[in-house]
Amino acid sequence: MNIPILEGTKIQRNQPLRVCYFGTYRQEYSRNQIMIEGLRRAGVEVVECHESLWRGVEDRIQAASGKWKHPTFVRRFFHAYWNLHKKYRKIGDYDILVVGYPGQLDVFMARVLAWLRHKPLVWDIFMSIYLISLERGLDKRSRLSTSLLHCLEWTACRLPNRLIIDTSEYVTWFGKTYDIPARRFHLVPTGADERIFHPVAPLIAEDHTFRVIYYGTFIRNHGVENIIEAAHLLAADPSIQFEFIGDGPEREKVHDLAVSYQLNNVTFLSWLEKTDLVERIAMADVCLGAFGETPQSLMTIQNKIYEGMAMAKPVITGTSPAIREALRHGENIYLCERQNPPALAEAVQKLMADPIMCKRLGENGFKLFHEKYDLFHIGQVFALVLKNAISDQG
Numbered sequence: 001m002n003i004p005i006l007e008g009t010k011i012q013r014n015q016p017l018r019v020c021y022f023g024t025y026r027q028e029y030s031r032n033q034i035m036i037e038g039l040r041r042a043g044v045e046v047v048e049c050h051e052s053l054w055r056g057v058e059d060r061i062q063a064a065s066g067k068w069k070h071p072t073f074v075r076r077f078f079h080a081y082w083n084l085h086k087k088y089r090k091i092g093d094y095d096i097l098v099v100g101y102p103g104q105l106d107v108f109m110a111r112v113l114a115w116l117r118h119k120p121l122v123w124d125i126f127m128s129i130y131l132i133s134l135e136r137g138l139d140k141r142s143r144l145s146t147s148l149l150h151c152l153e154w155t156a157c158r159l160p161n162r163l164i165i166d167t168s169e170y171v172t173w174f175g176k177t178y179d180i181p182a183r184r185f186h187l188v189p190t191g192a193d194e195r196i197f198h199p200v201a202p203l204i205a206e207d208h209t210f211r212v213i214y215y216g217t218f219i220r221n222h223g224v225e226n227i228i229e230a231a232h233l234l235a236a237d238p239s240i241q242f243e244f245i246g247d248g249p250e251r252e253k254v255h256d257l258a259v260s261y262q263l264n265n266v267t268f269l270s271w272l273e274k275t276d277l278v279e280r281i282a283m284a285d286v287c288l289g290a291f292g293e294t295p296q297s298l299m300t301i302q303n304k305i306y307e308g309m310a311m312a313k314p315v316i317t318g319t320s321p322a323i324r325e326a327l328r329h330g331e332n333i334y335l336c337e338r339q340n341p342p343a344l345a346e347a348v349q350k351l352m353a354d355p356i357m358c359k360r361l362g363e364n365g366f367k368l369f370h371e372k373y374d375l376f377h378i379g380q381v382f383a384l385v386l387k388n389a390i391s392d393q394g
Contacts (some may be wrong), residue, residue: 018045018094022110024053024080025100030303031126032100034193038379044386047091049085053077054107081109088113095119097387101126104149104156111159115181120393122386123160124188127296128153128174128203135220136249137293154178162389164382166190167322169299185192186385191373192306196274199312199366200282210240210352213284215277216304218248223292223318228254229341230348232261240348245269281311285358286351293338301326306373307334308374309365314358316347330357332364 019039025032027050039046053076097114101124114259115120130149138146157163157178165171165186171185216222224244231242242265244254251268258266272280281287287308290297298320305323308315309332317323318338329335334351336343351358371377 016043016045017383017390018047019386020088020091020094020097021046021048021100022049022084022088022097023099023103023106024051024084025103025106026054028050028099030193031124031190034191034375034378035100035124035188035382037195038191038377039383039386040379040388041376042379042383044379044383047094049084049088049091050100051087053080062310077259085109085113085325096390097121098386099123099160102129104129104152107156107159118393120161120389121159122164122389124161124164124303125157125174126165126170127170127300128177131173131177131296135296144173161393162186162385164188164385167299167301167323167387169320169322173295173299188378188382188385189373190301190303191307191375191378192303192310192369194310194374196278197281197307197310200278200304202283203279208239210286210348211243211284212217212286212288212348213243213245213281214288215245215280216248216253216302217246218347219252221292221294221300222250222290222302223297223338224250224254225257226287226291226339226341226344228257228261228263228266230344231258231263231266233341233345234348235261235263235265238265240352242266242267243269243280243284245277246271259342278311281308281313284313286348287311287313287315289315291318291336291338291340291344293318297338298322305368309333309373312362312366314351314361315365316344316351327365330361332368334359334361 021036035047036048097110097119099110099121100322103110103123103125107121107123110121130146130153133146133149157174157180163180165174165187166189168187171182174180174185175182214224214227218224227242227244234240244266248272255268269280287304289305289308290302297318299322301322305315305317314334316334316336319329319335320338323333323335327333334347336347
C-alpha cells in the first residue's frame, strides 16, 4: 500500500500559502489546534471560518442516538450553517479550503464553496464518527441513525480532493469499509502541542513512591479496566500508586471496580485545567496510553502517548501495528499486550526496578517527538500535502 506522507515538492511559491480552515469543527480539540498551529509555524497563513454547532461530547452522542430529528436540533443546524456561510463570505481570497475534524456534515457545504471559487478541498477526517458510534453502542439506541451515519460518511469521503488521516491502519479500514482507494489518503501524524506539554520540574520533592498516571475520557478503546486490574495485582506493593484523571462513560464502572477490590493504591481525580494536568504528569514516573482492543484503539496512536513523550516521560501502552510502525519498544516506548493486566503489571514493575531504562525511554521519546511529532514538523508535513493538492488542481 502506497500512502504518501511526504510527496516531494512540486511547486514553488513566492507568497505564503493562505488556508481557509472551515467548518463546525471542535476548536478546543487537540487535533485541530495542533494542525492549525502547525501550519502557522510552517509559514502558512490560516484564516479560521468557524461556527459552533455542537455543545459538547454528550450533545453529539444524543444527536447520533436519534435526537437529530428533534425540531430544536434542526433549527440549530440551519442557524449554524447560515452563520458559517455569512462568515465565509467575509474571509476574502484563499488558496485551499480545509475542513477540520469532525467535518462529516461540513464537507457538503465546503465542496460547493470550493467549486464555486475553483479551489481544492482537503478534509482532515482523522477518525470515523460511524466507527465511534458503533464502539459506543449507539446503534443499540438508534439503528437508523447509525445507518445514516454510514451513508453520510460514505458520501462525504468522496467529495474532497484529498483526505487526511494519521495512520496507515486507519486508511486500510476506510478502504475496506467505504471502498476508498489508499491513494486518496495522506498521512499527518497526531503529535502533541508542546506549548502545553513540555518537561516541567515536579512541584514536590522526590520520595519513594512510583507514580503511574492515566488521564483521558474513560472510553472503551482506552481499556481502563485493564489498568485497574493491573493495580489490583500490584496492590501488595504500597510504593506503586496509580492516578486516574478525567471522566467518561467507563469511569463509574472502573471506580466501582477499584472500590470492590478495596484498592489503596488508586486515586481518582476529575478533569483538570491543562496547567494542573501538566503538573500531575510532571509528578508521575510513568504515563499510560491505551490498552483496549477496539478497532479504533488498534488503528490510532492516542494523543496522551505523544504528550507523555513531549514531557520526556516514559510511556507504557498496548501494542498494535499502528504503534509499532511509529515507535520502537524498549527504545522510545514500552509496549505490552492489550487486554492483559498481568503484562501491564509486569511492565510497571520492570520500569520501577530499572530507573536507567525509565530515563532512556523518556529521553529517547522526547528526542523523537521533536524530530517528527512537534508542531513544526506536523505543520511541515501538512503544508506539503496542501501545496501539492494546489499543484495538482492547477
